[in-house]
Amino acid sequence: MSGPPAPREDLTAGERAGMIDVMTAHEWSVLLSFIAGSAPGVFDAAVASRPGPPGDVTFAGELRDRIDAKLAEEAADDPQGYCSACGGDVSWFLSFTGPQHYRGEGTVENPVELYDPGHEPVVAWRYPGRVTR
DSSP states (O other), rough: SSSSSSOOTTTTHHHHHHHHOOOOOOHHHHHHHHHHOOOHHHHHHHHHSSSOSSTTTTTHHHHHHHHHHHHHHHTTOEEEEEETTTOOOOOOOOOSSSSEESSSOSSSSSSEEEOOOOOOOEEEOOOOOOOOO
């Protein structure tokens, strides 16, 4: 028989709260990950029950904004290819041999477009948003 273990009927709400008070940050993370995976409705209800910051933003919306900010920060730490001959962006694409010059962000509003500047890419690497000398 699988599934989540039965609730501990011998624990009071106060005892459960006391357990939470003495958990480490790692233990909180593991516990919340377990709840999110095994009881997503409980996790969603907990997120929905917490008010967001002042204004018209829900807590779930605030968390989504934090995720977007974290992903943007991580992307800024990844070097990106460019052509040292012309300064254009270059990358590798499926169905193409070798790096290709491209423009665009790969979004609906700004799709990626491959173009031929008249020379083969001379690949170098840079970090977006950082000034290099």
